[in-house]
Amino acid sequence: MWRQDELIAYGYIWAKDDCWFVGGFSILPTHRTAKTMGRLIIGLLGHIDTGNLQRVESHVYKTNALSVNFHQKLGFEIVQENEKGFAFSIALEKLLDHPVVRRFGNAAR
Numbered sequence: 001m002w003r004q005d006e007l008i009a010y011g012y013i014w015a016k017d018d019c020w021f022v023g024g025f026s027i028l029p030t031h032r033t034a035k036t037m038g039r040l041i042i043g044l045l046g047h048i049d050t051g052n053l054q055r056v057e058s059h060v061y062k063t064n065a066l067s068v069n070f071h072q073k074l075g076f077e078i079v080q081e082n083e084k085g086f087a088f089s090i091a092l093e094k095l096l097d098h099p100v101v102r103r104f105g106n107a108a109r
Contacts, residue, residue: 001040003031009040013048019055020048020092025067037070038104045096054092061085074098 001009011025022044027036058076060067062085071088075098080087095101 001036001043009036011040011044013044013056015048015053016057018053019057019089020053022056022058025058034100035104038100041074041101042104045101048092056090056092056095058088059085060088074100 001007008031009027012023013020014023015021025040025044027040056076057079058071060071062068068086071086074090075094076088076090078086079089
């Protein structure tokens with residue numbers, strides 16, 4: 001996402017096995033608002049085909065408390081854990097129904 005010629009947020013997502021995998025997601029600290037997060041999520045989800053892949057996964061280091069908290073607030077569940085991090089997963093339908101996603105998804109239309 002760009003704001004006044006400044007890159008303030010970015011993310012990337014791709015099809016992996018039987019799900020969509022969020023490979024990265026970053027927002028500048030001065031722009032970490034619900035509005036920016038919601039619009040970035042909508043932007044990422046706008047690039048996926050909702051056909052056969054019905055889950056979204058993400059991996060997060062345990063030391064990244066902000067990201068762990070963010071995933072949990074969005075409704076992601078921990079499906080795997082090792083000494084370094086967590087594997088999160090959520091049904092695409094559940095993510096699309098989250099109030100933040102619905103709010104900014106409707107605003108983007």
